[in-house]
Amino acid sequence: MTLMACKEANKENQEPKIDAISYLSFGDKITKDYAVSKELMAKKFKELKKGDTINVKFVSSINEVCKKKGCWMKLDLGNKEESMVKFKDYDFFMPLDSDTKEVIVEGKAFVTETTVDQLKHYAKDAGETEEAIAKITEPKFTYAFEADGVLMKE
Numbered sequence: 314m315t316l317m318a319c320k321e322a323n324k325e326n327q328e329p330k331i332d333a334i335s336y337l338s339f340g341d342k343i344t345k346d347y348a349v350s351k352e353l354m355a356k357k358f359k360e361l362k363k364g365d366t367i368n369v370k371f372v373s374s375i376n377e378v379c380k381k382k383g384c385w386m387k388l389d390l391g392n393k394e395e396s397m398v399k400f401k402d403y404d405f406f407m408p409l410d411s412d413t414k415e416v417i418v419e420g421k422a423f424v425t426e427t428t429v430d431q432l433k434h435y436a437k438d439a440g441e442t443e444e445a446i447a448k449i450t451e452p453k454f455t456y457a458f459e460a461d462g463v464l465m466k467e
Contacts, residue, residue, distance in 0.1 A: 336417075336464040340405040343419040343462035348372045354422070355390040358456040361424045370419040375411050379438045383407040388418065388458070396456040397427070397435075400463075411465060420460040427455045 336345070347370060349357075354371040361367065373388040376395055383406035387395040398418060400406065427435075429452055436446045 335467040337467055339407060339463040339465065340400060340460060341419075341462035343370065343417070343464060345372075345417050345464055348417045348419075351388070351390050354396070355392065355394055355456075358390065358394075358396065358422060358424065361422065363424055363426070366421050366423045368420070369422050370417060372415065372417045374413060374415050375407075377439060378407050378409060378411050379435075380409055380440050381438050383409050383411070385435070385438075386411070386416075388416065390456065394456065396422070396458045398458040398460050401459055401461045405463075407463065407465070415466040417464040418458060418460045419462050420458055422456070422458050425455050425457045427453045 334345075349369065349371045351371060351373040354369065354373070357367065357369065373390065373396070376387045376389050378386040384400065384403065386398045386407055388398055390396055401420065429449055432449045432453055433446050436449060
């Protein structure tokens with residue numbers, strides 16, 4: 314329910330209807346309040362320069378999760394763009410079968426360059442073939458995110 318709808322319901326002395334959505338929580342306890350869309354997050358990433366960091370919360374779906382430990386995930390930003398998400402202090406992991414699940418992440422967004430060695434490591438963790446891994450020959454500019462906490466829709 315939108316904030317405006319809540320205000321309108323309260324104005325009429327009615328209880329607002331709140332969707333009962335259940336979430337699994339990982340890492341620090343966070344709320345779903347004030348999360349921005351993946352489209353707005355993509356715009357925010359494009360405004361960042363290497364060395365910039367912003368604290369933000371956004372909602373997206375998981376495109377891919379580490380198949381060994383769940384120690385990273387890639388979130389959809391739309392237009393075939395993704396954010397590479399790792400977890401603060403390596404303190405928590407996501408379920409290995411959480412691909413396509415909707416999540417809300419809160420933490421720090423920044424941009425970075427991922428080396429060829431790191432890209433190959435991630436590809437190996439994701440179960441890519443040796444042939445696919447061998448094709449990785451250039452570093453990649455990455456929309457990175459360090460999550461303090463994650464909510465995943467059940």
